[in-house]
Amino acid sequence: MRHSLFVLALVLTACGAPTAPPEAPEPAVEHTAPSGAYSLDKAHSSLIVRLSHMGYSQFTARFETWDADLNLDVTSPENSSINVTIDPRSIASDNPPAGFIDVMRGAEFLNAAAFGEINFRSTSIERTGANTAQITGELTLHGITHPVTLEARFNGGYAGMQLDPNARIGLSAHGTFNRSDFGMAYGIPPEGTNLGVSDAVEVIIETEFSGPAWSAPPVTPSP
Numbered sequence: 001m002r003h004s005l006f007v008l009a010l011v012l013t014a015c016g017a018p019t020a021p022p023e024a025p026e027p028a029v030e031h032t033a034p035s036g037a038y039s040l041d042k043a044h045s046s047l048i049v050r051l052s053h054m055g056y057s058q059f060t061a062r063f064e065t066w067d068a069d070l071n072l073d074v075t076s077p078e079n080s081s082i083n084v085t086i087d088p089r090s091i092a093s094d095n096p097p098a099g100f101i102d103v104m105r106g107a108e109f110l111n112a113a114a115f116g117e118i119n120f121r122s123t124s125i126e127r128t129g130a131n132t133a134q135i136t137g138e139l140t141l142h143g144i145t146h147p148v149t150l151e152a153r154f155n156g157g158y159a160g161m162q163l164d165p166n167a168r169i170g171l172s173a174h175g176t177f178n179r180s181d182f183g184m185a186y187g188i189p190p191e192g193t194n195l196g197v198s199d200a201v202e203v204i205i206e207t208e209f210s211g212p213a214w215s216a217p218p219v220t221p222s223p
Contacts, residue, residue, distance in 0.1 A: 028130040033157030033169045038070040038209035045207040055194035065090035078125045086118035108186040141182040150175040160214020167211030
């Protein structure tokens with residue numbers, strides 16, 4: 001019996017173990033959204049940043065005042081473009097201790113008094129799948145500009161309807177950059193320790209955009 005099992009193992013090794021069939025590529029999201037100029041639907045959008053706090057948790061904050069304009073080309077998405085502006089004074093977090101928000105706005109971090117706007121302007125868009133793309137752009141933060149790449153996903157959209165007479169689309173995006181690249185090194189842990197707040201900043205974006213006006217289909221009179 002042992003000899004038979006040994007022979008079977010040799011046969012399986014020689015032939016190769018069974019492999020799972022390759023996954024089918026993700027189908028493109030069906031949508032009716034047209035090309036054109038889109039503006040941020042602020043009520044359905046969020047901009048979150050996360051940093052490791054001493055390795056124990058991901059400290060989470062958000063910007064409450066920001067805007068974005070999108071020029072969408074549905075036929076050739078790589079020809080689309082986006083521009084984002086953020087008010088650094090609008091940073092907020094859950095249950096902040098007294099004075100904590102002022103510290104984040106202050107000279108050691110965002111220095112919002114000296115640099116009143118954060119800006120991201122796309123420079124290239126590369127499709128990575130039926131519904132995904134890498135959006136590379138110039139991030140200007142703390143008065144310094146560096147390239148940053150976001151992984152983006154198109155969630156679908158429509159041309160409009162009676163209750164929402166403009167086109168609408170949804171996008172999700174995330175990425176990471178080092179704050180020290182932008183002159184914000186305060187509180188970064190000494191090498192070999194976690195005693196501080198990480199250099200790496202994770203950005204998480206959920207958005208909806210409102211686009212061109214909807215043209216209601218003509219009503220066909222009843223015979």
